Amino acid sequence: MxxxxxxxxxxxxxxxxxxxxxxxxxxxxxxxxxxxxxxxxxxxxxxxxxxxxxxxxxxxxxxxxxxxxxxxxxxxxxxxxxxxxxxxxxxxxxxxxxxxxxNLTSTPTTDYAKKSITEISRNIDAMGKKLEALKSSTEVISADEKKTILNEHEKQLKEYRKRKRICNDMLEAVLEGYPKPKKTLLEELCIETDEMVDFKPMAVS
Incomplete structure (x- = not known):
């Protein structure tokens, strides 16, 4: 019993x-x-x-x-x-x-974030070079082509800001249980912020 x-x-x-x-x-x-x-x-x-x-x-x-x-x-x-x-x-x-x-498992992994940052940086560099080439070109493009290019640039810029925000949220979540300063965490993960490399996204009007 x-x-x-x-x-x-x-x-x-x-x-x-x-x-x-x-x-x-x-x-x-x-x-x-x-x-x-x-x-x-x-x-x-x-x-x-x-x-x-x-x-x-x-x-x-x-x-x-x-x-x-x-x-x-x-x-x-x-x-x-x-x-x-x-x-x-x-x-x-x-x-x-x-x-x-x-909270940590619901956010993207560090490897995923690093790959995303690398991919975004490459896209930004490519778009920046293309934009500079278009600005310096004497070839006249139509208003529709210019609008398409500017829209694509704006789309990429929004995506960049969105992913940057996700990355920052991940870092903040990790820092809640991380005993060292944010700078130390960035160094251990080999992450460079926009401010560290003096990167400023180009906004085109």
């Missing part, structure tokens, strides 16, 4: 556990509902002790063969309280770490 298995487990381990802990540690032999019912029944019968910390119940077996004084019980209660507080703190840290991991 669940009651016998739960009582034996608590007596063997001689440590405080919540209902969820006992259910997991019994390797799914009984459902959480069955374990909770067993714990409540054992507590009511005086075979185990139940302590309430906030909204969480913690159970521990009463070792009949050990004479426990009031001072020892108080020390054990204090230990239980510390363990519960430590568990709550670690749970909060775990949730924070899971949130940070989710």
């Amino acid at each position: 669940a009651s016998e298995a739960v009582l034996k487990y608590l007596e063997d381990t001689n440590r405080p556990y919540s209902c969820a802990d006992v259910t997991v540690n019994l390797r799914g032999a009984y459902t959480k509902t069955a374990v909770q019912k067993a714990l409540d029944g054992l507590a009511e019968s005086g075979k185990i002790k139940c302590k309430l910390y906030g909204k969480q119940k913690v159970y521990v077996a009463l070792q009949r063969d050990v004479a426990t004084g009031d001072c020892e019980i108080e020390d054990f209660d204090a230990q239980l309280k510390r363990l519960v507080e430590d568990l709550e703190e670690k749970t909060k840290s775990l949730k924070t770490a899971e949130t940070n991991l989710k």
